[in-house]
Amino acid sequence: MSEGAHLRQPETGQPDASHKAILYLEGLNVSFDGFKAINDLTLYIDSGELRCIIGPNGAGKTTMMDIITGKTRPNSGQAWFGQTVDLLKLSEPEIANAGIGRKFQKPTVFESHSVAENLELAMHGNKSVWYSLRARLSGEQQALIDETLQTIGLTENYHQQAGALSHGQKQWLEIGMLLVQKPHLLLVDEPVAGMTHQEMERTAELLTSLAGKHSVVVVEHDMDFVRSIANKVTVLHQGSVLAEGTMDEVQNDQRVIEVYLGE
Numbered sequence: 001m002s003e004g005a006h007l008r009q010p011e012t013g014q015p016d017a018s019h020k021a022i023l024y025l026e027g028l029n030v031s032f033d034g035f036k037a038i039n040d041l042t043l044y045i046d047s048g049e050l051r052c053i054i055g056p057n058g059a060g061k062t063t064m065m066d067i068i069t070g071k072t073r074p075n076s077g078q079a080w081f082g083q084t085v086d087l088l089k090l091s092e093p094e095i096a097n098a099g100i101g102r103k104f105q106k107p108t109v110f111e112s113h114s115v116a117e118n119l120e121l122a123m124h125g126n127k128s129v130w131y132s133l134r135a136r137l138s139g140e141q142q143a144l145i146d147e148t149l150q151t152i153g154l155t156e157n158y159h160q161q162a163g164a165l166s167h168g169q170k171q172w173l174e175i176g177m178l179l180v181q182k183p184h185l186l187l188v189d190e191p192v193a194g195m196t197h198q199e200m201e202r203t204a205e206l207l208t209s210l211a212g213k214h215s216v217v218v219v220e221h222d223m224d225f226v227r228s229i230a231n232k233v234t235v236l237h238q239g240s241v242l243a244e245g246t247m248d249e250v251q252n253d254q255r256v257i258e259v260y261l262g263e
């Protein structure tokens, strides 16, 4: 089987979120050469919620995302997707196939293909570009592409070459490329780095519109942006949860203030 053969199959079963949470991280530990990057981390994400994760450099945010997607294996602890999917037993492609999509900071769209073709390619996943762009789209697939373009605000850019999009538009296209794979949980790494103010506002609208239908975890350094989208914020520090609550609650938390002042 070719690399990523399980990846990006659009139809996946629903994770069992009957106990409210879609993601359970419990007592996780990760050491790199004796250094504890993740230290007894326990964190729950509810089904349909939009959660922001903040924390100073080196707090363990990326490592936490890497555990969820199977890129990094913890030394101990538990990571469950819903009630029944043990993430620590799955490979990276199996985790993606189970319905966890990740958007990295830097956009990686296919620059020489059109916006719609990028969505088609993402929808067909592991198939070759040649196959993907010649396969006839079903009515349902075409409808998904149209709906996704509307969600990400790129309907007008259907035929435009992706390489000609602005930085912000490329980021939205890449979010669209995840959406056509119908993920249940979306992990989004620093979505607004390098964006104009206007692009940031549009990204805030986009991410908040995805919550409910999807569960969304956003790691972001820009506090104004976090304030504009967050209901609940988790602050990581030295690999553990330092504080959790509304933006106002965590910003007024003395321990959080000290950690950020100490940066």
Ligand SMILES: Nc1ncnc2c1ncn2[C@@H]1O[C@H](COP(=O)(O)OP(=O)(O)OP(=O)(O)O)[C@@H](O)[C@H]1O
Binding pocket: 032, 033, 036, 037, 055, 056, 057, 058, 059, 060, 061, 062, 063, 064
């Ligand atoms: N592969 C690795 N080998 C050794 N140390 C690592 C490795 N990956 C991460 N670390 C260390 O683990 C700690 C946590 O890193 P991580 O990238 O998860 O933090 P972060 O909160 O995402 O930081 P930033 O906001 O700067 O991206 C850091 O001290 C980092 O240097």
